[in-house]
Amino acid sequence: MTSKPSSTSTPSSAxxxxxxxxxxxxxxxxxxxxxxxxxxxxxxxEVLSIIGPSxxxxxxxxxxxxxxxxxxxxxxxxxxxxxxxxHVGDAHFMGQGELRRHVGMVFQxxxxxxxxxVLENVIEGPVVVQRKSRAEAVEIAMxxxxxVGLAEKRDAWPNQLSGGQKxxxxxxxxxxxQPDALLLDEVTSALDPELVGEVLGxxxxxxxxxxxxxxxxxxxxxxxxxxxxxxxxEAGRIAAEGSPTDILRSPSNERLKAFLSxxxx
Amino acid sequence: MYTWSFAPIxxxxxxxxxxxxITVVYTIGSIALGLVLGLAVCFARLSGNGPLNWFxxxxxxxxxxxxxxxxxxxxxxxxxxxxxxxxxxxxAAMTTLSLYAAAxxxxxxxxxxxxxxKGQSEAGAAIGxxxxxxxxxxxxxxxxxxxxxxxxxxxxxxxxxxxxxxxxSVADLTYMATVVNGQTYRPLEAYTAVAILYFVILFPITKFxxxxxxxxxxxx
Numbered sequence: 001m002t003s004k005p006s007s008t009s010t011p012s013s014a015x016x017x018x019x020x021x022x023x024x025x026x027x028x029x030x031x032x033x034x035x036x037x038x039x040x041x042x043x044x045x046e047v048l049s050i051i052g053p054s055x056x057x058x059x060x061x062x063x064x065x066x067x068x069x070x071x072x073x074x075x076x077x078x079x080x081x082x083x084x085x086x087h088v089g090d091a092h093f094m095g096q097g098e099l100r101r102h103v104g105m106v107f108q109x110x111x112x113x114x115x116x117x118v119l120e121n122v123i124e125g126p127v128v129v130q131r132k133s134r135a136e137a138v139e140i141a142m143x144x145x146x147x148v149g150l151a152e153k154r155d156a157w158p159n160q161l162s163g164g165q166k167x168x169x170x171x172x173x174x175x176x177x178q179p180d181a182l183l184l185d186e187v188t189s190a191l192d193p194e195l196v197g198e199v200l201g202x203x204x205x206x207x208x209x210x211x212x213x214x215x216x217x218x219x220x221x222x223x224x225x226x227x228x229x230x231x232x233x234e235a236g237r238i239a240a241e242g243s244p245t246d247i248l249r250s251p252s253n254e255r256l257k258a259f260l261s262x263x264x265x
Numbered sequence: 266m267y268t269w270s271f272a273p274i275x276x277x278x279x280x281x282x283x284x285x286x287i288t289v290v291y292t293i294g295s296i297a298l299g300l301v302l303g304l305a306v307c308f309a310r311l312s313g314n315g316p317l318n319w320f321x322x323x324x325x326x327x328x329x330x331x332x333x334x335x336x337x338x339x340x341x342x343x344x345x346x347x348x349x350x351x352x353x354x355x356x357a358a359m360t361t362l363s364l365y366a367a368a369x370x371x372x373x374x375x376x377x378x379x380x381x382x383k384g385q386s387e388a389g390a391a392i393g394x395x396x397x398x399x400x401x402x403x404x405x406x407x408x409x410x411x412x413x414x415x416x417x418x419x420x421x422x423x424x425x426x427x428x429x430x431x432x433x434s435v436a437d438l439t440y441m442a443t444v445v446n447g448q449t450y451r452p453l454e455a456y457t458a459v460a461i462l463y464f465v466i467l468f469p470i471t472k473f474x475x476x477x478x479x480x481x482x483x484x485x
């Protein structure tokens with residue numbers, strides 16, 4: 001990030017109470033403007049869903065939140081520290097690697113490592129990144145693999161699993177890093193309809209346990225059910241934001257109304 | 266009608282074995298050097314550094330778009346004149362074979378690496394892995410499996426390509442055929458014997474490559 005430290009307000013998570021914050025995020029792909037300065041703050045323990053039509057920039061935005069996409073302007077701020085070039089001894093900054101150790105991500109297409117078993121997929125982060133002993137990593141990993149209901153699949157290879165099972169392993173892999181927050185990017189969009197439920201069940205139980213989550217989804221009713229707050233994105237901007245009741249029962253925005261009407265058809 | 270007589274050839278079998286040994290040494294040596302250099306060229310291509318990429322690509326195209334025989338002659342006869350130094354034939358042979366192998370290996374490696382889905386490196390990055398950790402633990406293990414058949418194929422070609430070093434008097438298997446021919450006046454038998462030796466060495470290797478490829482496809 002190249003933004004001048006003085007140009008944005010000094011981040012202070014103490015006053016705002018936000019765990020993960022996006023400030024003025026702008027992103028272009030060549031001439032295409034995808035994000036037009038998004039501001040969004042997520043509090044610890046909050047579950048926030050981002051909905052919106054295809055191409056509205058919601059996936060790009062959530063990928064900016066852990067720097068898989070590098071914003072052209074704006075800041076990602078985690079616990080009051082701006083993610084950017086790391087200055088040794090400067091407590092106001094953190095590197096993107098450190099951010100990602102605290103903020104996990106689950107992808108639409110699972111992205112399991114096909115050359116590693118279920119267990120190896122899940123211990124990879126703890127062993128390689130956190131430098132935990134293998135024994136400790138296995139203990140942590142098995143805990144999460146059991147939580148997503150796949151303990152008996154620990155030695156299976158990814159290509160032996162159904163889509164729903166793969167996605168549950170991917171969630172366990174993210175959880176094994178014991179992150180402070182989880183980003184879920186359309187985690188059920190690549191699944192056969194009958195497999196969606198098992199993945200949403202896992203996400204719901206994480207919400208019940210107080211995991212901070214940002215969820216990009218097309219499952220509107222699930223979003224309403226599990227989230228405290230829903231953000232509606234349209235053409236690279238946040239077009240509406242509020243509680244599930246505000247957004248779904250009494251949408252004020254015309255575009256949001258049009259978007260929602262397609263789901264009630 | 267020509268009457269075949271392999272008896273004089275068999276008497277020179279020690280020469281053929283020595284030649285085969287020299288051929289194996291040049292093959293293994295140039296494969297090893299080509300592998301290291303090819304990896305460097307491949308990473309230069311993938312580095313995203315403009316001049317480095319341009320240089321690596323220039324090197325590749327130079328060695329892929331000129332015949333190996335011409336390269337060999339040029340490095341043995343022309344390069345010493347330009348540099349004003351003496352290059353012994355074994356050094357010219359090993360250098361040329363290695364550079365040639367590197368140009369092709371780099372493309373095999375690059376093709377393997379870029380064929381790995383971007384989601385794999387993203388998944389590695391998302392659990393906090395560094396770029397190097399992602400390359401070493403996630404991308405390369407998958408890419409190596411995928412590039413194996415092309416790598417073996419290129420190495421088989423490399424083995425046969427070493428026969429060209431005989432034109433600058435490196436005493437490889439093909440060169441020995443010329444020597445034996447000079448001693449026995451039995452060119453047909455000498456070249457037949459050499460062909461058989463090449464085949465006997467390479468046939469098991471190509472069969473092995475088939476097995477590797479089948480196993481790899483089963484694995485995916």
